[in-house]
Amino acid sequence: DTGVSQNPRHKITKRGQNVTFRCDPISEHNRLYWYRQTLGQGPEFLTYFQNEAQLEKSRLLSDRFSAERPKGSFSTLEIQRTEQGDSAMYLCASSPQESPKNTEAFFGQGTRLTVV
Amino acid sequence: GDSVTQMEGPVTLSEEAFLTINCTYTATGYPSLFWYVQYPGEGLQLLLKATKADDKGSNKGFEATYRKETTSFHLEKGSVQVSDSAVYFCALYFGNEKLTFGTGTRLTIIP
Numbered sequence: 001d002t003g004v005s006q007n008p009r010h011k012i013t014k015r016g017q018n019v020t021f022r023c024d025p026i027s028e029h030n031r032l033y034w035y036r037q038t039l040g041q042g043p044e045f046l047t048y049f050q051n052e053a054q055l056e057k058s059r060l061l062s063d064r065f066s067a068e069r070p071k072g073s074f075s076t077l078e079i080q081r082t083e084q085g086d087s088a089m090y091l092c093a094s095s096p097q098e099s100p101k102n103t104e105a106f107f108g109q110g111t112r113l114t115v116v
Numbered sequence: 117g118d119s120v121t122q123m124e125g126p127v128t129l130s131e132e133a134f135l136t137i138n139c140t141y142t143a144t145g146y147p148s149l150f151w152y153v154q155y156p157g158e159g160l161q162l163l164l165k166a167t168k169a170d171d172k173g174s175n176k177g178f179e180a181t182y183r184k185e186t187t188s189f190h191l192e193k194g195s196v197q198v199s200d201s202a203v204y205f206c207a208l209y210f211g212n213e214k215l216t217f218g219t220g221t222r223l224t225i226i227p
Binding site: 003004033040041042043044045048055056091093104105107108109110 | 220
């Protein structure tokens with residue numbers, strides 16, 4: 001297993017278009033997290049899954065955002081009707097246990113979205 | 117809510133210099149504390165962590181001590197190398213099932 005994989009690495013889209021990102025976590029990791037990172041800022045939590053259940057969504061996740069993890073393995077993050085303010089790095093992380101308190105959250109390299 | 121305040125960068129040091137990156141936190145209780153590092157072109161990696169007061173996390177020559185009295189978790193290294201050039205993030209976890217990150221400090225080491 002080579003770690004958390006995110007695709008695509010880069011995405012340029014026109015304002016108003018829909019985009020979808022994929023995250024493949026480390027095998028058998030129960031927890032999967034999505035974060036957003038804008039330039040000069042730290043990662044901000046968006047949502048997380050415990051297996052296939054989406055347990056929490058940040059207020060940052062507007063109605064245009066939706067995330068799924070249908071089989072408890074890979075996850076997708078879709079942004080509808082993209083806006084320039086959506087331009088950011090979208091990070092995925094996975095964790096082997098129920099919380100990151102006593103274990104490491106492993107991050108992917110991220111998908112950089114540019115909305116023009 | 118929980119938050120992390122991190123020393124603003126960028127920080128530029130000469131090789132073999134002593135490094136300190138300050139981090140303080142606000143939390144209702146006793147969180148676990150982390151330092152993550154992001155090397156150019158790579159994802160975030162856990163550098164070290166401490167889960168209770170007075171614990172010292174250490175890795176790759178870096179150290180940080182969990183200070184409850186000052187709510188701090190400053191990152192230190194006695195002699196930095198060019199390969200330490202990266203962005204460093206302080207983070208906390210406390211019962212809300214997610215990591216809360218600081219804004220990051222970009223470190224550049226000059227040969």
